[in-house]
Amino acid sequence: MIKIIVCDESLIPPFNETARDLRVLNKPLWLHQRDVLSTYCSQEIEVKKEITQPLEILEKADQEIPLNRELLVYRDNLFFDEHLLAAFLQRAKAKAEREKRASRIAFSLDDAAIVTHALYLQEGIQREGEVYVADLWYFPDGLTDQTDPIVVDTLPREIGYYHVPTYMADRSGDLAYQIPLRALLSIENWVHIFIANTPFGIVAHGARVEASLDRPQSLLRILFRALVERKQFLSSSAMVQVGRNAHIDPTAIIQGPAIIGDHVVVEAGAVITNSVIGSNVTIGQGAQVMASVVSDGCYLPFRAAIFMTTLFENTMIAQNACLQLCVVGRNTFIGAANTYTDFNLLGKPIRTMHKGKLQEVGLPVLGGCVGNNCRIGSGHVIYPARMIDSNVVLFAKPGRWVISKNVPFEESDHHGRHDQLYQA
Numbered sequence: 001m002i003k004i005i006v007c008d009e010s011l012i013p014p015f016n017e018t019a020r021d022l023r024v025l026n027k028p029l030w031l032h033q034r035d036v037l038s039t040y041c042s043q044e045i046e047v048k049k050e051i052t053q054p055l056e057i058l059e060k061a062d063q064e065i066p067l068n069r070e071l072l073v074y075r076d077n078l079f080f081d082e083h084l085l086a087a088f089l090q091r092a093k094a095k096a097e098r099e100k101r102a103s104r105i106a107f108s109l110d111d112a113a114i115v116t117h118a119l120y121l122q123e124g125i126q127r128e129g130e131v132y133v134a135d136l137w138y139f140p141d142g143l144t145d146q147t148d149p150i151v152v153d154t155l156p157r158e159i160g161y162y163h164v165p166t167y168m169a170d171r172s173g174d175l176a177y178q179i180p181l182r183a184l185l186s187i188e189n190w191v192h193i194f195i196a197n198t199p200f201g202i203v204a205h206g207a208r209v210e211a212s213l214d215r216p217q218s219l220l221r222i223l224f225r226a227l228v229e230r231k232q233f234l235s236s237s238a239m240v241q242v243g244r245n246a247h248i249d250p251t252a253i254i255q256g257p258a259i260i261g262d263h264v265v266v267e268a269g270a271v272i273t274n275s276v277i278g279s280n281v282t283i284g285q286g287a288q289v290m291a292s293v294v295s296d297g298c299y300l301p302f303r304a305a306i307f308m309t310t311l312f313e314n315t316m317i318a319q320n321a322c323l324q325l326c327v328v329g330r331n332t333f334i335g336a337a338n339t340y341t342d343f344n345l346l347g348k349p350i351r352t353m354h355k356g357k358l359q360e361v362g363l364p365v366l367g368g369c370v371g372n373n374c375r376i377g378s379g380h381v382i383y384p385a386r387m388i389d390s391n392v393v394l395f396a397k398p399g400r401w402v403i404s405k406n407v408p409f410e411e412s413d414h415h416g417r418h419d420q421l422y423q424a
Helices: 029-037 054-060 082-099 112-118 190-212 216-229
Strands: 002-006 043-047 071-075 078-080 102-108 126-128 131-139 147-151 156-164 173-180 184-186 240-242 253-255 258-260 271-273 288-290 305-307 322-324 351-354 357-360
Touching (some): 029 078, 029 082, 071 078, 082 131, 112 184, 112 190, 156 190, 173 190, 253 258, 258 271
Parallel strands (some): 240 258, 305 322
Antiparallel strands (some): 078 184, 102 131
């Protein structure tokens, strides 16, 4: 099968990069897509011009498109996992055998994961008739202008992540995500990077593992492994995958499902639960990493804490900093005792900037986003859904301990102050 990649050249603030270059589950999105498709496709063609219908590819592609060949066409800002792709191709190929028709992926109007999380801040998933459709097509015999929607069930599961006491908000009880066992998302805003990594990424992986435990054979296999290793069920090697040359202190607590890369150091008293840890990462004494993605080369010293947070590569979160439901770009430093809040105490919907205006994110709690190559000084409090642009330097100073608005590059503290930064 040949895959045809339709490139989306839109830049996503505050990273100012295309979606394909942003990291999902410790990989650039383009690499994640390639790995998912590796068992199906042996050749690829890129189309770097905007299209609205698949037949436009014939006119806009830089190289000749093979005719009468099996094709898979998708837009490169789509995040999808192998479980969704397998379900789509199985049904699309079955339809092609019966009717010789091409297919386009679709979702029902009551699919909880799509309706609850995937429709905000984006245009790539749109309603057509009685279904939602996305830019993922299968052509059994070359490009055509006739495609039929193939409805794929994302198999959503409601999973709680916060319990809000009644004295804190008018909405008490558990806050929950609709977690898809088959995930698809159109990444057009930094909020989608958070969703792809956390609810649709590592939490979805945990939900699939939990679903597999309904099979007695899988449950007994993990129980036996835990007994042999004399470890707690969630800490056994069946639930925690550890790479080469990793040093993990015996007093550290690691609970799966978790993936830890090569040359990782986890020091005394650290806690890691349901997370992805890249290679060459150091987790310091007493640091806590919960339901998060920590990319290659990151450093969390003692007592740093992240929850449902994504760190791009080579980023450092200093001691006593607390990040919840955040996204932090590559080569960025977050200073000590920075606190990223994630809940609007006034009860108003959380909004973020999208295409020049504030729009609701569709989530009751959400942290902030920091771009690439930033230096954030100690002691800030950052309000929910605020963005700090790439290449920004911020110093905590009187009158600006609290970051209540987005910080563009033009307001960086490094402008014209090179001779003043460290004067007494």
